[in-house]
Amino acid sequence: MKDDILAQAAEWLDAGEPVAVATIVRIFGSSNQPLGARMIITRDNRFEGAVSGGCVETDVYETSQNVLTTGNALMLHYKHVENPLVEIGLNCEGKIDVLVEKLDRATLDLLRTGPERRVTVTLCTPGTPSEPNARHAQIAPDGSGSNGLLPEAVIRDALTALRDDKPVSTTYADGTVALFEPVLPPPTLLIFGGDVTAQPLVRFAKILGLRTVVTDARPAFATREKHPDADEVIAAWPAEVIRRVGVDARTFVVSLNHEPRFEDALMLALAGHETGYLGAIGKRARHEERTARLQDAGLDMAQLPTIHTPIGLDIGGKSPEEIALSIIAEIVAVKNGRPGGMLIAHFARAMAAES
Structure with missing residues (x-):
């Protein structure tokens, strides 16, 4: 799915169309989409991918139009809302931080998968919605690739994510959030x-x-x-x-x-x-x-x-x-380390344990 939507982004860029990308960089609690899920957006109501179960995609699209016009990245925060007909938010109980930025060819090439093992790193500051200071890097298995621009803690956490073979988001003391996405050959x-x-x-x-x-x-x-x-x-x-x-x-x-x-x-x-x-x-x-x-x-x-x-x-x-x-x-x-039973049975057990 990720490669499919990035391939579509490449087609739009090749055609000279502006493209924005929205990425889930942090999740609190539950979420309909996983960490690192993306939407790619251009003009004329065209987009691919999702960052929720359909709850906030319209708002993300509208925000992306502003990003495409100004070129400035924005950070969106979504949480559970009781009445989605009058409020913009999630139906699930969690919260998500979504980074929306204009996509250029260099960033697209960095995000796309390939034969080389590496970790894609997206750094941002969710606490500053209008200036999230988005930047991207990639780390090779030997820790190289950041050109000395990343702190040692970020490089260390990137290599841990590569060994664990799953995306992870880490929040540092200065408020910076790093989304680590391992890039590996398919299983x-x-x-x-x-x-x-x-x-x-x-x-x-x-x-x-x-x-x-x-x-x-x-x-x-x-x-x-x-x-x-x-x-x-x-x-x-x-x-x-x-x-x-x-x-x-x-x-x-x-x-x-x-x-x-x-x-x-x-x-x-x-x-x-x-x-x-x-x-x-x-x-x-x-x-x-x-x-x-x-x-x-x-x-x-x-x-x-x-x-x-x-x-x-x-x-x-x-x-x-x-x-x-x-x-x-x-x-x-x-x-995924799950038992594979019916979800209704899982929730029934959870409710019984709470009562």
């Missing part, structure tokens, strides 16, 4: 088993911005014709795939074939490797059988990441598309 969804579920799973993953690799030791199942949407299709045994692709904390591994000769080869190949997620299709009895086989082969199960099996969230899916949806939903839940 990889590594699918073992070119069965029918792999096809919709790839499509869901692509929507989420994941790099997708489909692999199967059976050449007939690992063809470009069967998996046209995948970034890479590999016909090889798991050990060779792991060697070629590599796995780390940003790799989500899915096993769609519980035939022992393939599944055991995968688990043995993954021993000692870190993954962001490891899921295996099959009922609980299959997992018990799998564990017994691997232990008989001399594998210490502690060498493996946690295996999520039966795979996916319990949504009752039977079709390949429904099964793929449950799998990708579980991956997102695990990535």
